[in-house]
Each structure stands twice: as C-alpha cells, then as structure tokens.
Amino acid sequence: MGAIIESISFKNFYNYYGNYKNNIYRFKRGINIINADNNMGKSKFYNGVLWIVQDQVYDADLKRLRSVDESYILMASGKAKNEEHKFTMGVKIVFYEQEIKYTVLKEVKFQKDNNTWNLLPSFNLLQTEDNKDISILDIKEKEKIVDKLIPEELKRYALLQGESLEELVDLSSKSGLASTIETLVGINTLINAYETSSNFVKRSSKDLADAEKAANAENQKVLELLQKKEGLEKRIENAQDCLEKYQHELEEAENTKQTLEAHLMNAKKREQYKSVMDKLEYQINEKKKKKDNLEKSITTEMFSDDYPWLLTGMGEYILDYSSSRIELVKQTVKRDWISEAIMLPKGSPDSQSLREMLEEGYCRVCGRSAKRDSEAWLHIKKVLERPTSKEENPRKNDFSDFFSNIQIETSPFVQNLEKVGEIIKNYRQDILDLDMQIKILEEEKEGAELEFINAGGINNKDDSSDSKTISDFTYAGRTIDQKTEDINKVKENISLWEREIKSIENKLTDKHSDENVNKHRHVNSMMKQLELLFKNTKERIFNEIIAALEKNANEKYKELTYGNLTSGGKLEFKKQTDGTVLVSIRDVNNNKITGLGTGFQRMKQLSIVMAIISSKIGNKQFDFPFISDAPFSEFGNNFINNFFIVAPKVFTQSIILIKELYDPRTENFLNNLGDQILEKMKKGDIPGTFYVNVIKEKADTANLVTDNKCYKL
Amino acid sequence: MKSVELRDLINQKRPLYKKEYRDMIEAISIKGDRTRGGTHSTFGAFYRTYMYAFIIGYKLGKQNFITAEDKSPVEFAPIGQWQPVRIREFICMLILNKSSSFGFTWSDLEDASEETINVFVTEFVNQIQGYANAGLEYLQDKWDKDRFEFQDPFVFVNILEDLNHT
Amino acid sequence: MTAEDVFNETLKSPELQEIYNIPIDEIKNESYYSKSKHEIIEVIRTLLISKHNLRSNDAIYNIIKRHIIEF
Numbered sequence: 001m002g003a004i005i006e007s008i009s010f011k012n013f014y015n016y017y018g019n020y021k022n023n024i025y026r027f028k029r030g031i032n033i034i035n036a037d038n039n040m041g042k043s044k045f046y047n048g049v050l051w052i053v054q055d056q057v058y059d060a061d062l063k064r065l066r067s068v069d070e071s072y073i074l075m076a077s078g079k080a081k082n083e084e085h086k087f088t089m090g091v092k093i094v095f096y097e098q099e100i101k102y103t104v105l106k107e108v109k110f111q112k113d114n115n116t117w118n119l120l121p122s123f124n125l126l127q128t129e130d131n132k133d134i135s136i137l138d139i140k141e142k143e144k145i146v147d148k149l150i151p152e153e154l155k156r157y158a159l160l161q162g163e164s165l166e167e168l169v170d171l172s173s174k175s176g177l178a179s180t181i182e183t184l185v186g187i188n189t190l191i192n193a194y195e196t197s198s199n200f201v202k203r204s205s206k207d208l209a210d211a212e213k214a215a216n217a218e219n220q221k222v223l224e225l226l227q228k229k230e231g232l233e234k235r236i237e238n239a240q241d242c243l244e245k246y247q248h249e250l251e252e253a254e255n256t257k258q259t260l261e262a263h264l265m266n267a268k269k270r271e272q273y274k275s276v277m278d279k280l281e282y283q284i285n286e287k288k289k290k291k292d293n294l295e296k297s298i299t300t301e302m303f304s305d306d307y308p309w310l311l312t313g314m315g316e317y318i319l320d321y322s323s324s325r326i327e328l329v330k331q332t333v334k335r336d337w338i339s340e341a342i343m344l345p346k347g348s349p350d351s352q353s354l355r356e357m358l359e360e361g362y363c364r365v366c367g368r369s370a371k372r373d374s375e376a377w378l379h380i381k382k383v384l385e386r387p388t389s390k391e392e393n394p395r396k397n398d399f400s401d402f403f404s405n406i407q408i409e410t411s412p413f414v415q416n417l418e419k420v421g422e423i424i425k426n427y428r429q430d431i432l433d434l435d436m437q438i439k440i441l442e443e444e445k446e447g448a449e450l451e452f453i454n455a456g457g458i459n460n461k462d463d464s465s466d467s468k469t470i471s472d473f474t475y476a477g478r479t480i481d482q483k484t485e486d487i488n489k490v491k492e493n494i495s496l497w498e499r500e501i502k503s504i505e506n507k508l509t510d511k512h513s514d515e516n517v518n519k520h521r522h523v524n525s526m527m528k529q530l531e532l533l534f535k536n537t538k539e540r541i542f543n544e545i546i547a548a549l550e551k552n553a554n555e556k557y558k559e560l561t562y563g564n565l566t567s568g569g570k571l572e573f574k575k576q577t578d579g580t581v582l583v584s585i586r587d588v589n590n591n592k593i594t595g596l597g598t599g600f601q602r603m604k605q606l607s608i609v610m611a612i613i614s615s616k617i618g619n620k621q622f623d624f625p626f627i628s629d630a631p632f633s634e635f636g637n638n639f640i641n642n643f644f645i646v647a648p649k650v651f652t653q654s655i656i657l658i659k660e661l662y663d664p665r666t667e668n669f670l671n672n673l674g675d676q677i678l679e680k681m682k683k684g685d686i687p688g689t690f691y692v693n694v695i696k697e698k699a700d701t702a703n704l705v706t707d708n709k710c711y712k713l
Numbered sequence: 714m715k716s717v718e719l720r721d722l723i724n725q726k727r728p729l730y731k732k733e734y735r736d737m738i739e740a741i742s743i744k745g746d747r748t749r750g751g752t753h754s755t756f757g758a759f760y761r762t763y764m765y766a767f768i769i770g771y772k773l774g775k776q777n778f779i780t781a782e783d784k785s786p787v788e789f790a791p792i793g794q795w796q797p798v799r800i801r802e803f804i805c806m807l808i809l810n811k812s813s814s815f816g817f818t819w820s821d822l823e824d825a826s827e828e829t830i831n832v833f834v835t836e837f838v839n840q841i842q843g844y845a846n847a848g849l850e851y852l853q854d855k856w857d858k859d860r861f862e863f864q865d866p867f868v869f870v871n872i873l874e875d876l877n878h879t
Numbered sequence: 880m881t882a883e884d885v886f887n888e889t890l891k892s893p894e895l896q897e898i899y900n901i902p903i904d905e906i907k908n909e910s911y912y913s914k915s916k917h918e919i920i921e922v923i924r925t926l927l928i929s930k931h932n933l934r935s936n937d938a939i940y941n942i943i944k945r946h947i948i949e950f
C-alpha cells in the first residue's frame with residue numbers, strides 16, 4: 001500500500017497568508033482539483049509539495065528547480081514581509097501510509113534586523129500510530145519517512161510540472177529506459193543475477209585457464225594454445241568495451257536524430273519556403289525598382305527632346321505657325337521682288353507700252369507670245385503694277401532667320417507629337433502591368449510566408465538555426481551509419497575470435513582428459529549457460545514490458561484523445577539495436593506523424609506516464625499521490641474531460657492544479673466544463689474533492705493573498 | 714535689326730510669377746520630390762514648372778497678367794537658359810502665332826523701329842507671363858483642393874490630358 | 880521482482896526445453912523453495928537464493944562451483 005495525503009496547509013507561504021488553518025486543503029482518494037486562475041497560487045501550492053518532498057521549488061522565470069536555501073525570501077508571503085517584523089513561513093503535509101499518520105512540517109522563522117531578514121529553518125516530523133504521537137528526531141529517519149510519501153524513483157512520475165512534461169518520459173536513452181523499466185518491475189534482482197553470472201563466467205574462464213596451464217606446464221603446444229586463447233579472450237574483452245562505446249555513440253546519434261526529426265520536417269519546409277520567399281522578394285524588388293524608375297522618368301519624358309509629353313495634342317500649332325510663316329515669306333518675297341523691280345534697265349518699255357503688250361498678248365521685248373493669264377502675260381502685268389517709289393517698301397529688319405529657326409527647331413514635332421498620346425498610354429500600361437506583376441508576386445510571397453509560419457516560421461526567423469538543424473540531422477544520420485558499420489565489424493571480430501576460442505578448446509579437449517581441467521571446463525560451460533539464461537530472460541521481460549507499455553499507452557492515448565476532431569494517430573514503441581526504445585506517433589497508414597500540436601505531444605507523454613504507472617507488474621494502481629501543476633495548457637476541453645475519466649483508473653490519489661476550469665465572471669468562478677466536472681463529483685461519478693482559489697485581497701502581485709473555497713469534500 | 718539681336722533680346726528676359734504661388738512652385742519643383750523622401754512627383758528645375766504652367770494657361774486660353782498691384786513678383790531664369798531648346802522654341806512659336814492679338818504682325822516687325830521691337834519683346838514676355846501665371850493659378854487651385862492628386866506620378870500628365878478633353 | 884519472481888521468469892526460458900531437454904511439465908513443477916534434480920535449474924536457484932541472502936559473490940561462486948562439480 002502506498003501513501004494517501006490527508007491535507008496540505010500553508011502558513012505565510014507565497015500567496016497563502018495567515019495560519020495553517022486559514023490555508024488548508026483536505027484531500028481524499030480520487031481526483032482532487034484545485035482550480036485557480038493565473039497568479040492565484042497553483043504553482044505556489046506545487047512548490048509547497050516540492051519543498052516537503054525534495055527541498056526545492058520551481059522557479060518559473062529560470063524554468064528550473066532551485067534549492068529552497070536560495071529561495072526562502074521569495075517563498076515568504078509578501079504581505080507578511082511588508083506588515084510584520086517577525087513571522088513564520090511553513091508548509092504542512094499530513095499523510096497516511098500503512099495506517100500510520102505522518103505530519104511533516106517544514107518552516108522558516110523570519111525576524112527582521114535593521115533591513116535584513118534573519119532566517120531559521122526547521123524540519124519537524126510527527127508519527128501518529130494507535131493515537132500515540134512520536135516526534136521523529138533523526139534526520140535520516142525523517143528523510144526515510146518523507147520518502148514514503150513519494151519514493152525517490154517515482155518522483156519523476158508523481159510530481160508533474162506542466163512545462164517539464166516533455167523531459168519526463170525518456171525511453172530513448174539507456175538510463176531513461178533502465179529507470180523506466182526498473183520503475184515498472186523492479187528488475188534489479190534479475191539484472192543483479194545476470195551481472196553476477198557474467199562475473200562468474202569470467203572467473204570460471206580464468207580458473208579453467210589456470211587449470212589448463214597447470215595441467216600442461218610441461219606441454220609447450222598446449223601452453224601456446226592456452227596463451228593464444230587468453231590473448232583472444234583479452235581481445236574479446238577489449239572489443240566489448242569498444243562495442244559499448246560505439247553503442248553509446250550510436251544511441252546518442254539516434255537520440256539527436258529523433259529529436260531533430262520532428263524539427264527537421266519543419267526545418268526543411270522552412271528552408272524551402274524561405275528560399276521561395278527570398279526569390280520572390282528579389283523579384284518584387286526588381287519590379288518595384290523598375291516601376292520606380294519609370295515613375296521617376298515621367299517628368300523627364302514630359303520634357304523629352306523628341307516626344308515631349310508636355311506638348312501632347314499641340315501639333316496643330318506648328319501647322320498654324322508654318323502657314324503664318326509661309327505668308328510672311330510670300331509677303332517678304334513680294335516686297336523684295338518689287339523693291340528690286342523698281343530699277344528697270346535702260347530702254348525698257350514704259351507703262352503705255354506695257355499696257356499695249358497686255359492687250360496684244362505679245363511681248364515686244366523678247367518677241368514672244370504672251371497670251372492672257374500666261375506666265376509671260378502675268379510678268380508683264382507685274383512690271384506694269386510695280387511700285388514706282390522705293391520709299392514705299394522699306395525693310396528695316398531681317399527676322400527671317402529668327403522665324404525660320406523656330407520652325408526648323410519645332411518641325412520634328414509635327415509628326416512626333418501625334419505619337420505622344422500613344423506613348424503615354426503605353427507607358428501607363430507598362431506601369432499597370434508592373435503593378436499587376438508585383439501584386440501577383442506579393443500574393444505568392446504571402447502564401448509562402450503563411451507556409452513558413454505554419455512550419456514554425458515565427459520562432460525560427462533565424463536562418464542559421466534551420467540550416468544547423470538540417471546539418472546536425474545529416475551529421476547524426478552519417479554517425480548512425482558509421483557507428484552501425486563499426487558495431488557490425490566489432491561483432492564480426494568477436495564472433496570470429498569466439499569461434500577460434502571454441503576451436504582451441506576443442507583441441508585442448510582432444511589433447512588430454514585431465515579430470516581437474518574437465519571439471520573446470522564444465523563449470524565454465526554451466527556459468528556461460530547461466531549467463532545466457534539470465535540475459536535472455538532479461539530481454540524477454542524487457543520486450544514484454546515494452547509491448548505491454550505500448551499497448552497500455554495506446555489505450556490511455558486513445559482514451560485521452562477520444563472525441564478530438566483531429567486524429568492523434570497511435571503510439572509506436574520501436575526497439576533499437578542498442579536496446580533503447582524510440583516512441584513515435586503513427587497515422588492509420590503507419591506513417592510517422594510529425595508536427596502535431598503541443599497538445600498531442602503532451603498527450604503522448606502523459607499516456608506513456610500513465611501507462612508506466614499502471615503497467616507496474618503486480619500492482620495496477622499507482623499507490624503514491626500524483627501531483628500535477630498545470631498539465632493542461634495546450635489541451636482542449638475534450639482532453640481535460642477525458643483526463644478526468646482516465647486518471648482515477650490509474651492514480652489512487654491525484655492532486656491536479658488547473659486553470660482551465662476557471663471563469664472569473666461567474667459567481668462560482670467556474671466555466672461550463674468546471675460546472676460539469678463538479679456535478680459529476682457531487683453525483684459520485686468522479687471521486688475526490690474540488691477547490692477553487694480566489695484572491696482575497698486585490699493587490700499588486702507581491703502582496704496577493706489567496707483564499708480557497710471548497711465545493712466538494 | 715537682325716534675327717540674332719531679336720533672339721538676344723528675348724533670351725535675356727526673365728519672366729515673372731506672382732509671389733503667392735511661390736510655395737506651391739517650390740513644392741512641385743524640387744522640395745517635395747519623392748526621390749528626396751517627399752510624397753509627390755516633381756519637375757526638377759523651376760523653369761520647367763514655369764513652362765508647364767504656361768502650357769496649362771495656353772490650353773485654358775486664359776491669361777493672368779502681372780500688374781502693378783502684384784507686390785514683389787519673382788523672377789524665373791532667363792528664357793535663353795530654358796531647356797530643352799525645342800520646347801522653348803515651341804513656346805515662342807505659340808506666342809508668335811498670336812502676335813497679332815497683342816498688336817503685332819510679323820510683317821510689321823520687319824519694318825518696326827528698335828523702340829517698337831523692344832515694346833514687342835516686352836509684350837512677348839508679358840504674354841508668356843500671362844499664360845504662365847494663369848497656369849500657376851490653376852495649379853495652385855488644384856494644389857489647395859486636390860492635393861492627393863499630386864501623389865500620383867502621372868499627375869502632371871493627367872492635368873494636361875484633362876485640359877485636352879475640355 | 881523478488882528472487883522467486885526471477886526464478887519463475889527464468890524457468891520460462893525456452894532453452895531449458897530446447898537445449899536441456901527438460902520436459903515442460905517438470906519445469907512447471909519446479910519451485911524456488913525446493914531442490915531441483917536438474918543441474919541447471921538447481922544452479923539458478925542456488926544463485927538466486929544466495930543473492931537474496933546477501934552472500935558475497937565469492938561465496939556464491941564457490942557454492943555453485945561445488946554444486947556443479949557434485950552434480
């Protein structure tokens with residue numbers, strides 16, 4: 001029979017201000033729930049148990065256990081420290097074991113001296129049997145009694161701090177495995193027998209060798225054979241040391257590989273998506289640069305030499321100018337011509353003669369026909385109509401170049417400006433196209449980012465950690481291959497040398513039939529048989545335990561994950577070459593499932609713990625209190641519900657500190673699930689007690705005071 | 714007077730703009746430029762803004778002349794320094810197209826006295842100013858009321874295209 | 880596991896039937912508390928009882944050796 005806790009109480013311990021009677025929790029067999037929100041004393045309660053059982057407390061900031069010696073000041077109630085100069089802090093646990101009642105009291109007296117605290121710790125233990133109280137004074141005796149509450153080898157299973165769940169069950173290292181199996185069956189006796197028999201094999205081998213040497217002191221050939229045999233035995237011994245070393249290295253590599261395997265899937269994915277994201281990022285930047293350049297060049301295009309956007313739609317003005325200029329040229333030419341025509345050569349016809357020529361339609365000067373409106377006739381007319389006075393046609397300025405230069409300069413625009421509209425349109429389209437391309441790439445990048453995040457990308461932005469994971473995994477794989485090869489070689493050698501020894505022994509047997517030697521040979525043979533029998537028995541029990549563990553763990557796993565929408569798969573326990581066990585989760589097609597949420601991973605661990613505990617041969621119930629602080633973060637309501645169904649089948653008494661049933665807005669501080677569970681308890685469907693912690697005094701976190709309400713005793 | 718002299722007379726002139734447009738001009742010329750961390754598109758050199766404003770005014774068919782009431786109008790760069798040359802010449806061409814509207818025919822210029830030519834040049838520049846300031850007035854209005862439009866890199870093109878359609 | 884548990888478990892080894900040819904019925908009748916007529920079983924028993932009685936390894940070795948030789 002194991003221990004049952006009757007009560008746990010506190011005095012000025014963390015949030016638990018005041019005397020023991022103000023801060024007492026009474027417990028029963030079954031599930032004892034303490035429901036509390038954050039900072040309402042759950043972890044402090046747990047620390048109280050840790051103090052009693054192992055003189056440690058859990059530091060949530062450092063995420064590890066600390067010795068109480070370093071932590072007394074932190075452990076003391078803030079209110080007590082602030083309001084009193086002298087007080088006592090303590091934890092009291094009352095438990096029963098084999099019908100004997102034990103009261104364990106660990107306390108520290110605080111006394112303020114100037115501004116420092118003087119501390120005086122004490123450890124008292126009272127044993128009550130048949131109503132008689134006995135104070136236990138011997139410290140070793142006290143420790144032995146505390147050990148009855150939760151034995152040393154079971155502490156790792158009995159005391160569960162939510163965050164440490166992953167470290168709890170370790171079947172993949174020899175020490176973890178040995179510890180687990182020892183916990184389950186107390187296989188020490190068998191191991192001891194095996195080791196003894198191995199020792200006896202060595203001894204009997206030596207005795208045999210000595211007997212053979214003595215019997216063959218004169219026989220050189222026999223002595224040589226014996227020496228050779230000794231040499232081979234030595235080699236085998238050395239090889240076995242080597243083998244152990246390689247196996248250890250192989251085991252380490254297997255551990256690493258297993259640990260990294262889950263990360264790796266995701267690390268590879270992350271690398272892949274990171275690479276995609278980088279590539280897309282580059283492409284997006286290139287496109288954006290291009291777009292930016294185009295946008296920046298708009299004003300340059302506005303003032304382009306050849307196709308200035310500024311002058312879009314203004315080509316017609318050049319034609320106007322051109323017309324005006326032609327007009328000007330005409331006028332200028334006319335005036336010039338006329339100013340030159342004033343000066344006719346001597347002997348030229350006078351005006352009258354010119355009139356007659358026009359009427360006749362005949363030029364008297366060149367003797368040719370000048371029909372009406374012909375070129376010759378018009379020429380004669382012009383001469384007749386020329387200004388007669390030079391002063392009538394003065395040209396002060398010559399701006400022909402001025403006007404013509406403007407025309408020359410702007411003439412390319414005649415055709416070019418027509419095209420500007422189209423150019424602008426295409427330019428806009430180019431930018432729109434780039435926008436579209438950028439948008440598509442950004443959407444792709446977003447998709448890759450999402451995949452990256454789904455593969456744990458948020459916490460793994462660091463390139464190097466993923467690359468390191470991959471390279472560590474690859475290295476572990478290579479190490480496994482190498483060590484497996486090395487191990488095989490060594491085993492081959494050992495096998496070869498054993499055969500050689502056998503052959504030598506046969507020769508020796510043939511060589512003589514010394515009675516003494518025969519006896520020793522027989523003893524040696526028997527010892528070897530004995531060793532083999534114990535070894536095989538150990539293997540068999542080990543395999544049976546692992547098979548039972550696997551079966552049991554899967555039953556628990558199934559019960560715990562029952563009703564969950566996502567299938568959590570099933571647990572596979574695979575024996576490794578070095579005798580350790582790898583536990584993985586497989587789906588219905590026997591494919592390994594990785595990347596399951598933390599909830600499922602914790603469920604796996606919890607299933608194995610429960611299986612270990614309930615697999616104890618000859619004792620189906622865990623006979624020691626199971627105390628767990630916040631095992632349910634990452635669990636949904638379904639898991640929690642299932643746990644309360646499964647746990648009573650495994651633990652005679654459990655104390656569960658939980659926040660998932662808490663709702664500060666309701667009158668009883670319970671949410672729906674909490675109400676359901678309380679109801680089941682009241683009906684008797686779930687045996688145990690139900691407490692809710694409340695904050696008695698609202699204050700800053702240093703001065704919180706917790707009180708408890710008992711809903712079910 | 715020869716062409717070269719007329720050219721010089723014009724090139725030396727520094728058209729003016731009204732002081733009230735100064736901030737807006739600065740903003741859309743260089744200061745607010747996105748490449749310098751600003752928020753909108755810009756022209757670069759101030760005279761480009763002036764040329765742009767001129768085109769707006771010309772398209773609107775509006776002129777906003779500098780008068781005696783305009784206190785401290787601001788000078789731009791001399792016309793001769795405006796780039797690109799082709800666009801500068803185009804602007805000159807536009808004014809010359811309308812020279813008769815401000816009292817000068819081209820053939821008149823051929824016969825004009827130096828004094829008259831100077832008057833012509835003054836009026837020539839005045840015309841430029843008129844259109845430019847009308848354009849600046851239009852831009853100022855847009856700047857005040859529709860500032861967001863200036864975040865579009867195509868804002869200056871959009872304005873021109875809108876004017877083409879009206 | 881007690882020493883008796885180890886004895887019973889070891890007797891389940893198939894080698895006892897396969898190599899030592901001890902019939903299964905006889906194996907079932909063996910007891911931790913009584914001497915066996917089968918050498919190997921007696922050696923197993925002797926070792927376990929001696930370990931349980933906290934005899935030293937030297938002593939256990941000599942006892943077993945004597946038993947084997949006597950057998």
